[in-house]
Amino acid sequence: MAEPHSHTLDQARAAKPRAQEVFGALAEVVGIGITRVADGYGLKVNLRTPLPTDTVTPTEVDGVPVRLEVVGQPRAQ
Template sequence: MPADLDQSLEKARDAKAETLKIFNRLAGSAAVGITRIGDQYGLKVNLAEPLAESVSPPSSVNGVPVCIEVTGQITKRLPAEPS
């Protein structure tokens, strides 16, 4: 992995917890994952419901780009069982 891509992955990992806190405050229920956005890593926020029209979500957190998708009910994935 190129060094700049590796650095963007580390930044995304570092911003993930803060992003979850922000969107849980804004939406009540959110899930955050790491995804590619353009030529770098960013954060994908899944929401159970659309944000209120009066809410302006951040487009980035700590310099990491954020994309938002309304997916419906948020459920935690169970760890994969060893094969």
């Protein structure tokens, strides 16, 4: 049985569109993926540039934990 604070893969998938809305309003989102967080899953939001320092950053979306990473401009390999 899952821990009360762990989130399933389906919960993380369901939170992705809302995370795009939330973080897309704050910065340019390059992509959103799913990552392991403790015993469950969370979202990894990749940003092109850092958020302004005075930005209040949500730590979760729809109860799913969020990790931010500034990855810059994606490039084809």
